[in-house]
Amino acid sequence: MKTTAELQQIATQVRRDILRMTTNAKSGHPGGSLGTADWFVAMNFNLMDFDPKNFTMSGEGEDMLFVSQGHITPVIYSTMARRGYFPVSELNTFRKFGTRLQGHPSTEHGLPGIRMASGSLGQGMSVGVGAALGKKMTGDKHLVYTMHGDGELEEGQIWEAAMFAGAKHVDNLIATVDYNNQQIDATVDEVMTLGDLKAKFESFLWKVVVIDNGNDMQQVLDGMAKAKQMSGQGSPVCVLLKTKMGFGVDFMQDTNKYHGSVLSADDLPKALAQLPETLGDF
Amino acid sequence: MTHYEKQSSKELRAGMGEGLVEAGRKNENVVALSADVKGSVKMDGFAKEFLERFIQCGIAEANMVGIAAGLSLCGKVPFIGGFAEFVTGRVYDQIRQVVCYSNKNVKICGSHAGISLGEDGATHQTMEDIALMKVLPNMTVLVPADFNQAKAATLAAAEHVGPVYLRLGRSKMPCFLPEGEKFEIGKAQLLSEGTDVTLFACGHLVWEALQAAEMLEKVGISCEVICPQDRRRRHLRGAPLQRRPRRQRGPDPRPPLPHSDGVRRCRR
Numbered sequence: 001m002k003t004t005a006e007l008q009q010i011a012t013q014v015r016r017d018i019l020r021m022t023t024n025a026k027s028g029h030p031g032g033s034l035g036t037a038d039w040f041v042a043m044n045f046n047l048m049d050f051d052p053k054n055f056t057m058s059g060e061g062e063d064m065l066f067v068s069q070g071h072i073t074p075v076i077y078s079t080m081a082r083r084g085y086f087p088v089s090e091l092n093t094f095r096k097f098g099t100r101l102q103g104h105p106s107t108e109h110g111l112p113g114i115r116m117a118s119g120s121l122g123q124g125m126s127v128g129v130g131a132a133l134g135k136k137m138t139g140d141k142h143l144v145y146t147m148h149g150d151g152e153l154e155e156g157q158i159w160e161a162a163m164f165a166g167a168k169h170v171d172n173l174i175a176t177v178d179y180n181n182q183q184i185d186a187t188v189d190e191v192m193t194l195g196d197l198k199a200k201f202e203s204f205l206w207k208v209v210v211i212d213n214g215n216d217m218q219q220v221l222d223g224m225a226k227a228k229q230m231s232g233q234g235s236p237v238c239v240l241l242k243t244k245m246g247f248g249v250d251f252m253q254d255t256n257k258y259h260g261s262v263l264s265a266d267d268l269p270k271a272l273a274q275l276p277e278t279l280g281d282f
Numbered sequence: 283m284t285h286y287e288k289q290s291s292k293e294l295r296a297g298m299g300e301g302l303v304e305a306g307r308k309n310e311n312v313v314a315l316s317a318d319v320k321g322s323v324k325m326d327g328f329a330k331e332f333l334e335r336f337i338q339c340g341i342a343e344a345n346m347v348g349i350a351a352g353l354s355l356c357g358k359v360p361f362i363g364g365f366a367e368f369v370t371g372r373v374y375d376q377i378r379q380v381v382c383y384s385n386k387n388v389k390i391c392g393s394h395a396g397i398s399l400g401e402d403g404a405t406h407q408t409m410e411d412i413a414l415m416k417v418l419p420n421m422t423v424l425v426p427a428d429f430n431q432a433k434a435a436t437l438a439a440a441e442h443v444g445p446v447y448l449r450l451g452r453s454k455m456p457c458f459l460p461e462g463e464k465f466e467i468g469k470a471q472l473l474s475e476g477t478d479v480t481l482f483a484c485g486h487l488v489w490e491a492l493q494a495a496e497m498l499e500k501v502g503i504s505c506e507v508i509c510p511q512d513r514r515r516r517h518l519r520g521a522p523l524q525r526r527p528r529r530q531r532g533p534d535p536r537p538p539l540p541h542s543d544g545v546r547r548c549r550r
């Protein structure tokens with residue numbers, strides 16, 4: 001277990017990784033990655049129970065996470081490497097030919113920590129439901145987590161899965177939504193307003209936890225702990241994690257500009273100047 | 283060569299249903315999922331015997347594919363059942379991402395496949411499913427020819443580790459292959475020997491091909507009939523790869539081709 005201050009330091013380093021990886025690759029998705037960095041660090045270092053050194057595909061006896069918006073690989077890979085799944089130096093290979101760190105997660109190169117390909121949006125909750133059912137069938141008390149973009153919720157399959165999980169009491173599933181109100185073309189409100197998202201999930205028979213500031217480490221820890229407490233009581237749990245896309249670098253924040261575009265080599269130092277190196281760069 | 287003899291007429295989907303129950307008895311990890319068509323795809327027998335291992339997904343095929351992939355992670359062997367079009371074409375991208383590219387042990391049973399589903403009309407007659415499934419990485423496509431083979435193929439699919447698409451029709455079809463014969467994935471079956479023409483057929487067209495071969499034999503054309511199983515995987519192993527020398531014959535007993543000037547051109 002890390003202290004909140006330690007987790008914040010790791011998150012700062014992860015944000016540096018995200019920017020350096022994407023500028024190095026000249027492509028990638030820094031925006032959503034920066035916004036969810038605190039959540040990924042909290043999950044990987046404190047909240048989830050797993051052993052990165054003994055990765056198994058089956059995830060038996062440990063918590064599992066499925067990231068449904070596969071485009072945020074910079075934060076996925078950085079937190080995985082920092083947590084010990086693979087050497088931090090491998091982050092250099094992100095999006096390069098022959099890498100295990102493809103732009104969207106894939107399984108065929110056997111990267112420990114990745115159980116399912118993702119990238120085509122809308123599929124991760126179904127997979128999470130399946131794994132959660134599998135855990136129930138095999139008597140494994142551990143939890144299954146999924147992570148989704150808010151724009152991703154426009155996909156119909158999400159609501160198929162939500163309907164199933166609520167109706168069938170899949171209460172070992174905790175789905176988190178990165179509620180940043182940003183997607184590619186515009187804000188989520190402009191593209192397809194989600195209306196009262198909390199009420200939507202509740203009407204699908206879920207319990208909902210709202211984290212008002214998903215970029216505040218303590219709030220993330222408390223909110224997710226609450227979600228864990230609410231699990232196992234007959235309903236799946238949804239966490240609405242309000243974040244800011246691009247959080248951590250003032251000129252990248254509150255815009256969808258960096259959803260899928262990266263800083264130039266010239267702009268990178270300006271951003272890194274706002275994020276001190278805490279654990280050593282890769 | 284496999285001996286064939288018409289015994290009765292039965293539905294291939296029912297062969298899958300029986301095979302699934304047997305697979306369920308053999309392996310407690312076998313689970314079945316359906317999207318409000320468990321009776322139509324003959325999963326009701328399994329659902330009755332293994333209530334807690336049957337998952338009703340409602341009319342939501344995309345979600346069903348994802349759930350199956352998730353279950354497979356936990357060591358389950360999920361069989362998903364639906365109308366062929368709705369468990370292939372409708373969910374192609376789901377199968378591609380979380381079953382095939384992720385190489386998960388999911389079995390997709392598509393019933394009501396092909397044009398044999400006449401009465402239901404074009405929306406239900408998938409003609410594309412084999413083509414769609416066979417181009418996916420890691421996917422094994424099985425197209426059994428009759429009830430007995432459908433049952434055997436279901437058992438083989440349960441034992442095979444990796445994604446499988448099992449294609450089945452709805453209507454009753456002649457049952458002509460030996461009961462209880464083990465189904466070997468990738469091994470073609472030689473059903474009739476012949477020296478003039480080779481007919482390759484899969485699914486219910488195997489029976490049609492055998493009928494055609496018998497008819498052609500009567501007019502002096504000798505037909506070989508081969509039923510391949512999964513064309514990408516060692517597909518002709520077991521079938522004769524070397525042709526026997528052509529039969530030497532006297533004058534051709536067949537009538538000349540319509541445009542013929544007496545010289546046989548493109549018969550073979």
Ligand SMILES: Cc1ncc(C[n+]2csc(CCOP(=O)(O)OP(=O)(O)O)c2C)c(N)n1
Nearest residue numbers: 032119120121149150151152182183184259
């Ligand atoms: C099925 C599918 N359709 C479209 C895309 C292209 N796409 C990638 S990310 C994205 C926007 C996602 O928005 P959101 O889920 O809010 O993620 P964020 O931008 O906040 O990271 C789109 C449309 C995709 N990857 N998959």
Ligand SMILES: [Mg+2]
Nearest residue numbers: 150151182183
């Ligand atoms: Mg978003």
